[in-house]
Amino acid sequence: MTDFPSLKNDLLIRAAYCEEVERTPVWAMRQAGRYLKEFQEVRAKHDFFTVCRTPELACEVTLQPLRRFDLDAAIIFSDILVIPQALGMEVQMVPGKGPVFPKPLIHPNEIKALNQDPDIDKELGYVFDAITLTRKKLEGKVPLIGFSGAPWTLMAYMVEGGSSATFSKARAWLFQYPEESELLLNLLTNTIIKYLVNQVKAGAQTLQVFESHAGILGSSTFAKFSLQYLSRIASGVKKELSDLGISRVPLIVFAKGAHYALEELSATDYDVISLDWTIDPKRAREISSAKGKALQGNLDPAVLYGSPDSINCATKRMVEAFGARGHIANLGHGMYPDLKPESLKAFVDTVHSASQECIKNS
Numbered sequence: 001m002t003d004f005p006s007l008k009n010d011l012l013i014r015a016a017y018c019e020e021v022e023r024t025p026v027w028a029m030r031q032a033g034r035y036l037k038e039f040q041e042v043r044a045k046h047d048f049f050t051v052c053r054t055p056e057l058a059c060e061v062t063l064q065p066l067r068r069f070d071l072d073a074a075i076i077f078s079d080i081l082v083i084p085q086a087l088g089m090e091v092q093m094v095p096g097k098g099p100v101f102p103k104p105l106i107h108p109n110e111i112k113a114l115n116q117d118p119d120i121d122k123e124l125g126y127v128f129d130a131i132t133l134t135r136k137k138l139e140g141k142v143p144l145i146g147f148s149g150a151p152w153t154l155m156a157y158m159v160e161g162g163s164s165a166t167f168s169k170a171r172a173w174l175f176q177y178p179e180e181s182e183l184l185l186n187l188l189t190n191t192i193i194k195y196l197v198n199q200v201k202a203g204a205q206t207l208q209v210f211e212s213h214a215g216i217l218g219s220s221t222f223a224k225f226s227l228q229y230l231s232r233i234a235s236g237v238k239k240e241l242s243d244l245g246i247s248r249v250p251l252i253v254f255a256k257g258a259h260y261a262l263e264e265l266s267a268t269d270y271d272v273i274s275l276d277w278t279i280d281p282k283r284a285r286e287i288s289s290a291k292g293k294a295l296q297g298n299l300d301p302a303v304l305y306g307s308p309d310s311i312n313c314a315t316k317r318m319v320e321a322f323g324a325r326g327h328i329a330n331l332g333h334g335m336y337p338d339l340k341p342e343s344l345k346a347f348v349d350t351v352h353s354a355s356q357e358c359i360k361n362s
């Protein structure tokens with residue numbers, strides 16, 4: 001592994017392992033993106049996936065939010081849909097529409113046509129190069145987070161062919177073709193484990209798995225078609241890193257909308273459970289603390305449309321409800337493209353001031 005500058009701010013790592021911190025670490029999902037004019041300038045010149053595939057551009061947009069805000073982590077700029085691409089599917093990012101698969105999976109026969117054993121270093125080497133470059137450029141300022149989409153969420157896009165309110169075609173597969181769905185979810189799981197391990201080899205210091213569409217499943221469908229794969233990813237990555245003699249990194253799982261499965265998620269090998277805003281922090285603590293899990297989240301991003309005073313107030317309430325130990329402050333989902341950058345600044349600064357106050361008084 002490359003020699004990197006040592007980490008100066010390890011608050012996120014300590015919070016992930018429920019160790020003592022002097023203030024609560026904070027970052028925001030989609031902290032890089034269209035709400036920043038400097039990001040739009042890059043995007044005006046380069047197509048979305050060109051930014052992902054060009055390490056210098058991916059590194060530049062990863063660092064943009066860190067120049068503006070006092071964030072405690074960087075997240076590598078990429079997309080969850082690079083995995084379907086690595087399996088041989090075409091994905092376009094259409095302005096105003098989001099991701100589009102010109103040839104989605106229509107029938108399970110087509111699973112065979114996917115690349116069954118992709119050469120991850122060849123197909124996704126650009127992500128690893130972007131991670132290594134960004135880790136160097138960060139000069140140890142804050143940890144770099146790597147990520148992947150989770151199997152069910154990726155399957156949902158591969159079958160549906162793009163974004164959808166209901167993902168009814170993808171959900172139909174789970175009942176029409178349960179065995180073939182499991183075959184596909186297994187292929188994705190094996191690919192994701194290799195992808196995440198290689199991100200750590202390239203320099204990622206924390207990993208987050210995005211199950212963004214957990215909320216459209218019911219609890220029994222989630223248990224069958226999501227949870228077991230999420231769980232295998234955490235144990236698989238931990239085992240593989242340990243077999244390779246590489247130090248552990250914190251693993252975060254974000255299963256958006258899966259409040260019904262908090263107890264089951266807390267029983268997996270993830271270190272941190274990331275919550276959306278529909279879960280009450282105190283209730284989440286009751287369920288997860290017994291298992292020694294840290295929590296991440298969970299301010300409703302819509303709060304950031306409010307006045308600076310209301311942002312401060314809601315953020316302070318959230319920090320106090322979670323308490324200072326084992327909490328990574330974040331939004332309950334990503335930044336929206338029309339939010340004002342100053343609103344994120346108010347959130348970040350309030351997390352720091354309110355949590356320091358909280359620790360002083362405890």
Ligand SMILES: Cc1c2[nH]c(c1CCC(=O)O)Cc1[nH]c(c(CCC(=O)O)c1C)Cc1[nH]c(c(CCC(=O)O)c1C)Cc1[nH]c(c(C)c1CCC(=O)O)C2
Nearest residue numbers: 029030031032033075076077078079080098099210212334
């Ligand atoms: C579901 C999902 C996707 N991608 C991702 C998820 C999981 C998180 C979530 O639930 O939001 C993850 C993702 N996508 C992006 C990042 C970058 C890192 C960061 O968080 O700053 C991350 C972590 C960049 C992006 N990914 C995308 C953009 C905007 C596209 C653009 O620049 O034109 C960015 C900055 C595009 C994207 N990519 C995806 C969709 C549905 C869209 C369209 C929606 C939109 O336009 O905002 C798939």
